[in-house]
Amino acid sequence: MNAEDLLDDDAPPVSPATGRPLTKRGEATRRRLLEAAEAVFAAQGYHEASIVKITEGAGIGLGTFYLYFDSKQSIFEALVLDLNRRVRHSMTEAMVGAGSRIEAERAGFAGFFRFTAQHPALYRVVREAEFVSPEVLRLHYTRIVEGYEAGLRSAQDSGDVDRALDPETTAWALMGMGELIGMRFLLWERGADGRPPAQLDPRVFAGMTRIIDNALAPRAEEDDA
Amino acid sequence: MNAEDLLDDDAPPVSPATGRPLTKRGEATRRRLLEAAEAVFAAQGYHEASIVKITEGAGIGLGTFYLYFDSKQSIFEALVLDLNRRVRHSMTEAMVGAGSRIEAERAGFAGFFRFTAQHPALYRVVREAEFVSPEVLRLHYTRIVEGYEAGLRSAQDSGDVDRALDPETTAWALMGMGELIGMRFLLWERGADGRPPAQLDPRVFAGMTRIIDNALAPRAEEDDA
Numbered sequence: 001m002n003a004e005d006l007l008d009d010d011a012p013p014v015s016p017a018t019g020r021p022l023t024k025r026g027e028a029t030r031r032r033l034l035e036a037a038e039a040v041f042a043a044q045g046y047h048e049a050s051i052v053k054i055t056e057g058a059g060i061g062l063g064t065f066y067l068y069f070d071s072k073q074s075i076f077e078a079l080v081l082d083l084n085r086r087v088r089h090s091m092t093e094a095m096v097g098a099g100s101r102i103e104a105e106r107a108g109f110a111g112f113f114r115f116t117a118q119h120p121a122l123y124r125v126v127r128e129a130e131f132v133s134p135e136v137l138r139l140h141y142t143r144i145v146e147g148y149e150a151g152l153r154s155a156q157d158s159g160d161v162d163r164a165l166d167p168e169t170t171a172w173a174l175m176g177m178g179e180l181i182g183m184r185f186l187l188w189e190r191g192a193d194g195r196p197p198a199q200l201d202p203r204v205f206a207g208m209t210r211i212i213d214n215a216l217a218p219r220a221e222e223d224d225a
Numbered sequence: 226m227n228a229e230d231l232l233d234d235d236a237p238p239v240s241p242a243t244g245r246p247l248t249k250r251g252e253a254t255r256r257r258l259l260e261a262a263e264a265v266f267a268a269q270g271y272h273e274a275s276i277v278k279i280t281e282g283a284g285i286g287l288g289t290f291y292l293y294f295d296s297k298q299s300i301f302e303a304l305v306l307d308l309n310r311r312v313r314h315s316m317t318e319a320m321v322g323a324g325s326r327i328e329a330e331r332a333g334f335a336g337f338f339r340f341t342a343q344h345p346a347l348y349r350v351v352r353e354a355e356f357v358s359p360e361v362l363r364l365h366y367t368r369i370v371e372g373y374e375a376g377l378r379s380a381q382d383s384g385d386v387d388r389a390l391d392p393e394t395t396a397w398a399l400m401g402m403g404e405l406i407g408m409r410f411l412l413w414e415r416g417a418d419g420r421p422p423a424q425l426d427p428r429v430f431a432g433m434t435r436i437i438d439n440a441l442a443p444r445a446e447e448d449d450a
Binding site for chain 2: 045047124127128130131138141162164165166168169170172173175176177178179180181183184185188189203204206208209210211214215216219220
């Protein structure tokens with residue numbers, strides 16, 4: 001997979017076999033394959049997973065697989081990018097209507113944790129990407145950070161966020177917070193059924209909110225901004 | 226490896242073959258094996274690594290290996306715990322003499338980044354631990370957090386840190402910040418020789434410092450504390 005294919009986020013998926021965009025029905029089949037891949041990669045890891053297990057999980061013939069993906073690696077990469085699109089969507093959707101940047105941050109984190117609770121595969125798949133496809137791992141993080149950074153810059157312009165913060169560093173810091181808090185308080189709290197709790201413990205969410213509020217709010221001496 | 230062995234941090238290493246503590250010379254041999262393991266696991270990953278590659282790297286006979294470790298998994302686990310001890314040591318050493326908790330945090334982060342720059346294997350080995358030995362992964366994070374959390378609690382008592390913060394959540398949040406900033410600005414900046422820069426870009430370190438200062442400082446309305 002080359003970087004340009006990966007970067008073209010809005011292009012509709014094409015068949016690697018025909019090079020043409022998928023039909024509605026084709027898109028539905030591709031979606032079933034991605035859902036089966038999410039379950040198989042999460043349960044078994046990349047090395048144990050196989051194309052046969054994925055097509056069996058999807059109830060789709062093995063030959064059909066190759067109309068959509070070239071290889072185990074290519075469906076894995078497509079899955080990381082698909083989860084990435086969906087987690088960003090969950091975050092931005094949660095942020096709609098927020099009154100300030102700081103409220104938007106809180107809402108964005110809530111969206112991230114909700115998605116993580118529903119898709120515990122996100123972490124495992126992203127962490128395996130470090131070994132399977134480092135380029136896709138970088139894209140995953142970079143795409144989340146870019147949106148963040150832009151939001152922080154414009155909130156600094158409007159005086160909503162401390163202007164002494166470096167937006168790029170802050171975006172990576174906030175993402176790191178979310179990642180480890182999600183790991184500790186969602187993934188490590190999985191019950192006997194393997195499912196994480198549906199949402200973060202309210203004490204932890206309140207603690208996280210206080211950190212974000214403190215970190216981002218303009219300082220008192222800068223209130224003249 | 227059982228949890229009690231793992232948790233006994235101060236016990237001197239023993240030979241799994243004899244059950245007795247190692248001599249000085251035995252400890253030096255064990256250290257050479259761990260250093261070779263760090264290089265092999267970092268370069269090749271767990272699956273490709275082998276006991277033979279490690280003993281060759283250490284210049285030690287294959288039979289001797291088993292006086293120190295039972296298996297590839299057991300030297301991998303010992304390596305994670307060894308890196309963990311050393312990264313915590315690098316952090317606490319950097320914090321000695323800090324005038325306030327916030328200064329101590331900054332210094333601790335500097336110690337973490339210095340260790341990461343010298344041991345880029347830390348990240349890869351910890352991330353593989355998620356698949357190879359999840360119990361050791363948890364220990365790695367939990368041990369770092371425990372020290373943090375205790376420091377934050379006592380700084381709250383003395384009014385150095387915002388008392389409305391939840392110490393446990395804050396400790397995980399700070400660790401997440403450090404982890405992703407180290408990933409982005411050290412590991413992803415590796416040169417052609419594969420080595421990360423010796424230290425963090427000063428802009429990024431200053432940006433991180435501002436976030437920590439903002440996040441931890443008591444708020445103005447609490448100055449009566």
